[in-house]
Amino acid sequence: MAETQPRFLEAAQLWLWPNALILLVGRKEEVSSVLWRPAFRNTIRSLYLGLQEKSLQDLQSPFRIPCRLVKGNTNPCGSSEGLQNIGSHLSIKLYSRCLYCDKGNGKIRVLATWDLRSRKPNFSDPFLYQMTTLDGHLIRVSTLPFFLTSISIWTQKTSPNRWYEIRPPLDLAIGNPTKNGSWTGTLGDIYRGIADVSFSLSSSPERLKVSDLLRTIEADTLVIVSLKPQLLPQYLVIIRPFTVDVWIYLTFSIFLCGVALWLLEKTRSDLTGEKSMSLSWSIFYSWAVMLDDAPSTTPRYISGQMLLGWWLVAALVISTVYRSALVAFLSVQSKTEPIDSFQDLVSRGSWRWGVHDFVMSGQVRLFLENSNDTAVKHFYKHAEMPNITYGLTKALKGRYSLLGIKRSLQSAIDLEFSDDLGQTPLYLSRTNYHIVTDFGWSLRRGAPYHRLLLYALTRLVDVGLVNYWMKEVTAARVHEVRRQKKDKNIQNLMRNLVVQELMVNNEVILGNRHLIGVYLVTLVGLAVSFLVLVGEKMVHSFYAEKERKLIGVIN
The missing domain is CATH 3.40.190.10 (Periplasmic binding protein-like II)
Incomplete structure (x- = not known):
């Protein structure tokens, strides 16, 4: 058998089918060399029928099966000797390779011996064997x-x-x-x-x-960890009710309305020969209407009065919306927008990010490399690969985000970046990216x-x-680590951020910090007025000097 074992067993990858039923026949001397072949290294039920060499020689040639073995025939085949005279060597031993016997090392064992003089073997079906233990493997x-x-x-x-x-x-x-x-x-x-x-x-x-x-x-899923939304500067509270686009449109509308009013008045005055308002006065008049402080004088002509009437309606709506929004922003302190997706992350200016180095060697890297999303491609192109502690520390300082497995990030946050009450200034994105179906062994x-x-x-x-074990082990580990000494710098930074977050839930009292924007606007107005004054002075001096020279030439 050792020389004639079919090589197709290796080619067919028999080792991939541990529950296959294998029956081999050969000489007893070859049982070890056959069953220990690599093709049967995983086979649970591999049996070997081994014949002794001397038993084969005792039989007549050509080999004849005794009549006693033929069903329904109880007489010898033309001989009076029968099987009893064949000898004690005509027997078959049934061998099996036990994968994990002998303290897990495996061995070849004899399941039974079949004496061919008996009508049938006296052992049960060996293929019914079920492996129930590794026996120390x-x-x-x-x-x-x-x-x-x-x-x-x-x-x-x-x-x-x-x-x-x-x-x-x-x-x-x-x-x-x-x-x-x-x-x-x-x-x-x-x-x-x-x-x-x-x-x-x-x-x-x-x-x-x-x-x-x-x-x-x-x-598990992928999430983005960043610093929790922070309080917006209070000096911007007066401009926060409107977005930048609205402020641009509003400024343009004030200027356009002032120019239109000046053109209407000037066109009519040219027809009548009367004096009209100046362009600067028209623009400031439009601005005063928007501030709900229009001058007592009104445009002289009906065309200008009609324009002023519609502008008063628009100013009423805009000023009412602004006042309502301003009250809300003064009452509730606003925060920055949280980062919940790749799109939110890459849209932030001067923002940096990284990927937990532990997961960049597996499915996460394949997901980032093969994604068709433009934001994901941009993220992967500029991503760093810090370890989890260093990445979360940078996120704690602000303007940095870390991508990683949610369970791993949450465990690290609970261990190193939370206080004794479980409060943390770090924020996990609400968008969870499912890139795998399951985890296992x-x-x-x-x-x-x-x-x-x-x-x-x-x-x-x-x-x-x-799941219960994972929660209990994580909680026990968190409790153990929190009892140990932590990085004081990280703890101080985290404590300040937590205190700042708790201030949001307290009662808001109007103070100077809310009116900083008003003070800044006043200072800007004074500075602009002073610059205009300097400009007027320079222009007046220039024309006065030019006039004196002209008078001197005439005289």
Whole structure:
């Protein structure tokens, strides 16, 4: 059998079918060389019928099956000797390769011996065997040292019968395909057979080609972390009721109305020969109407009066809206707009962002690279890759955002960037980006213990123990870390931001900080008036000097 074993078993990738039923026949001496072949390394039910060499020699040639073995015939085949005279060597032994016997190392065991002189074998169907234990087999785990995995390992260190060994991949990456068809990171270890299991990987069509996924937790999402919306400067409160566009249109309307009023009055006065109002007076008249402080004098002609009437209606609406909005902005302090999407992020001027370096070696990088969204492309082009602590620290200082897995970011925020009451100045975007369907354990393809782990994990997931465990472990870890000493600089900055946020919910009293804008407008008006005065003085001096020279020439 060792020389004639079909090579198609390797070519057909028999190791991918651990539950296949395999029956082999050959000499007893070849049982080890056959069952230990790599093609059967994952096969749970591989049986071998082994004949002794001497038993074959005792039989007549050509080989004849004794008549006793033929159904319905109880007499020897033309001989009075029968099977009893064949000898004790005519027997068949049934062997099986036990994958995880002998403390998980595996061995070849004899299931039964079949004496051919008996009518039928006296053992049960060997294909009914079900693997229910690994019997101490050491499973090799390749995973990255992130928080939840570390806790899981730590809780098992005290167990004397630890059934796995765990180590990170050499390149400390989750895993991506390479140009030569291989893989990097933890998936590379599974692909090359260095590891059996990897924790917390998301599924994808490419990954499912090189590993089998066992779903353990719900799929997490991508979120953007930034500083919470901050209070807008109080000196801008007088211009905040209208947007920049509205202020531009309003200024243009005042100027246009003043020019139109001047043209109407001037055209009519040219016809009658009377004196008309000046352009500057018309513009200031239009401005005074908007401020609800129009002069007592009115345009002399009906055309100007009609224009003034409609402008009074427009001024009434605009001034009423402005006053109402101003009261609201003085009563409730406004904040900056939160960042809830990639579009909000890239539209901010002089804003920087990054991606958690831990997730940039997996599905997140593929999502950012292959996205057709213009905002996502711009984000990926200018993104940094800080670690999670450094990225959140920069976000805490403002004008910086960090993209990452929601569960990881929330855990880091609870650990390092929240006070004892759980308050934090950091903000998680309301838009959640779903880029994966689920998370779970990745197993090497064809692993014979796939059903055992699937059964155990399914029970844990269905009864909700996995989510409960994650919440309890996270809460315990947060409580432990908060008892330790933290970075004082981060804590002081965070405390100031939290205090500033709490001020928003207090009663707002009108003070000088709300009227800073009024003072600034007054100062600007004084400065402009002074500049105009200087200009008038220079113009007057220029023309006065020119007039004196002209008079001197005449005299």
